[in-house]
Amino acid sequence: MATSLAAPKQLALADLKGKVDPDWCPGCGDFGVLAAVEKALVELQIPNHNVVTISGIGCSSNFPGFINTYGMHTLHGRALAVATGVKLANHDLTVLVTGGDGDGFGIGGNHFVHTMRRNVDLLYIVMDNQIYGLTTGQTSPTSRIGMKTKSMPFGNIEAPVNPISLALAAGATFVARGFSGEQKQLIELIKQGIEHKGFSFLDVFSPCVTYNHDNSYQWFRPRVKKLEDDTAYDPTNWLAAMEKSLLWGDEIPIGIFFERTDILTLHGAEPVLNKGPLVHGDTRIPPDVARSFIEELM
Amino acid sequence: MRQTFAIGIGGAAGQGVATPGDIFAKIFSRRGLHLNAYNAYQSIIRGGHTFLTIRAGPEKVTNMGDCIDLLIPLNQDSMNRHLALLSTGAACIYNADTIKPGATGDGVQLCPLPVSKLADITRNKVAQNTLAIGAGLNMMGISFQALENALTEQFKKKGEAVVTENVGIARAGYDHAASKFKPFAWPLPMTENRYAVLSGNIAMAMGGAAAGVKFYCAYPMSPSTGVLHWMAAHARKAGIMVRQVEDEIGVVNMAIGAAHAGVRAMCATSGGGFALMSEGLGMSAMMETPVVVIDCQRAGPSTGVPTKTEQGDLWQMLGAAFGDYPRVIASPLDIGDCFKIIPEMFNLVDRFQCPGMVLCDLLLSEGRLSVDPKDLGFTPVIDRGExxxxxxxxxxxxxxxxxxxxxxxxxxxxxxxxxxxxxxxxxxxxxxxxxxxxxxxxxxxxxxxxxxxxxxxxxxxxxxxxxxIPPPALWGPRNADVTLIGWGSTSGVIEEACEILSEQGISANQLQIRWLVPLHGEAIVEILKGARHTIIVENNYSGQFARYLRSESSYVPNGYIRKYDGEPFMPHHIVEAVKEQLTGKTTLSVPAHEIMV
Structure with missing residues (x-):
């Protein structure tokens, strides 16, 4: 890849400022997530040209346009599939995937499950607001039973998905939950998620101030309890994590539910990548190998 | 008329139709003969009826032809379906213990094998197949050594004892034929040439490797799965990342992701999977990230006839994804072209940063053809564009x-x-x-x-x-009585139909379309301007190409030949339809497929 033109410059917050300002509604939880991602990248000092931020479609999926890294604003629900391709073609890149609950758990549900079991080395941040915002307020896969929306005006009768339990069951090797209103912890979770070698899932409560009046900052603030405050909690214990993931109501845990580091990442498990990222490799098949391919057919 | 020899082997899936086919193919290609093989089968793993046609000859063999010279029915069902199709000079080798022949035409030689007397059938369940191969090769005038070599290679992985046993059985069949059966009128010739024998799927996979594809992903779907199988088996040697993905939506998005990160990325599917990829193609166009998608067409709509061929996806391709965007669509003309077309397509999509679609079909994907190894060059021009x-x-x-x-x-x-x-x-x-x-x-x-x-x-x-992209060119004499227009895989069968028509006093030429989008409509109209009688030949119901050509150029031909029964055209289908249309009886012919498989 390119030789750097000057001595490496320290990455500053200003370097990460996108070409346009976010157009989220004032007070949207996504502002907090954007700020936390920027701070985490500065703390980790990852050059912005080595970061690719990939999203699907939705309010939160406009994220790549608001941060100055390489970005891909892809199709609704498909960010993880695109991100897998990016990572496998160039595993030197830091891959961040951002999106919402409808994008990730609804239309993208299939890719969500399979990307976790593959242990693709990326951080997937879901800005979970339990509602469809950009389409002006319909029920999402994480909307609670009874919640009234434009698409279910008499109240939701379908049980919501539990993203944390689902991620644990699907084999994610880093499973965490944050809250847009808990900046300090969120920055730490993002940093750890980026540094984790494997699939990192970070579900972030990111309240929608326009369409979801049930799950507001005020609703979350007294309920969220940091897992790291419980010194007895062991995030390497999968069963304990599963049990914790079921807690909802007066006490909702945030923090790292689970992490394991004993499983190879997808790119680490593939011998084809032993010689380095594909994008830097030879385009041509060596002549003796090409000959052997034809000889098989003779 | 080209000199060819065709063998038909029929039986239930699981009875071992493939192995004799592979052995015949190997022996023919090593004699320097061209060959074309087509397997008619169903979507079941055991049972049903499978019919493999292998046609060989010293000149290029472009299609499965019209007649069977040697029929090897492995069960009664296959005997009943095919015996009546044999004509003078043909022979049928069969297991006399289990299969009864029916009525034959004049000059057809019945060759019963007393299988239980010639081999120990308690030990070898497919002895009848091996005996038939031996007998057949004897009648074709081929030395036993060639068969012994092929059997040794075929069974060497299973050990010395299996090789010896099979060679022994083959010898018994070979000797039995020498004493009991009449050899074919002309022995199969031999040339100094040596050919590779490969399917269109292998050709497209290798074409991808030659083009510098570093990322291939797919979801299994007949008849495209062969591309995945070759890629997966050769991934490590070729340095290609190959992934099996959860669905075709994931496939196309993953491929676009890899392409966006800078490598050449390809994927293959059939019509149903292509339908799922549609939105992704729009993404490739909008992000201006090049990707190549192969559609190996099968008979549709919906799940359709999964193991049968059709050229029914053209309009799906033309309309894939919403909105207007530049795209390239090409259809390979034969299995050798399946190899060549991939690097060409990649150079175009890399230069123009748009999606490219290769419209193949089951006939080419799963058929096999002899290809000169010189035409499988691994150093094509690679142009990554800007x-x-x-x-x-x-x-x-x-x-x-x-x-x-x-x-x-x-x-x-x-x-x-x-x-x-x-x-x-x-x-x-x-x-x-x-x-x-x-x-x-x-x-x-x-x-x-x-x-x-x-x-x-x-x-x-x-x-x-x-x-x-070059405009298409007319093949054959300029002032022909009839001009046949086709696209993609019908190239070979139309070529042979033109030859047969010429032999029968009707001069014919051919306009075969390889690049579908962009279509050189004006050039096509210019070529067809002087044509006396034009007929569009295609493997679908509604004349998808005819409608497309009309929409792009206002050109309306004199007639149409269409087939949508799942099987490919045979030369006589086209020949008879042309004659019928030249008399003015009809402008639309739909030939019936006589070989019931």
């Missing part, structure tokens, strides 16, 4: 003071493409409409000026693609 892989940019787009615009408006419509990881070129690629610098315009009161400029920028690439 790709920025270093901070210095490209000659046409040198890095300046950080004002890189990914979607810069240019005269050609092509904007130099930087891949993630390159300093100084950070940008976001979006599926939303965007400005030159990648910023979305859909959020700023939908800027009509910018939207129009970006649409025109992308669509300007079509002019460049048109100029890069």
């Amino acid at each position: 790709l920025i892989t270093t901070a210095n940019g490209t000659p046409s787009s040198p890095a300046t003071s950080g004002d890189y615009r990914r979607y810069e408006i240019t005269e050609s419509g092509i904007s130099p493409r930087a891949i993630p990881g390159v300093p100084g070129h950070v940008h976001t690629a979006a599926t939303d409409e965007h400005d030159e610098d990648g910023v979305l315009i859909s959020d700023e009161f939908t800027n009509t000026v910018k939207r129009r400029a970006m649409m025109e920028k992308r669509m300007r690439k079509v002019t460049g693609i048109e100029a890069a």
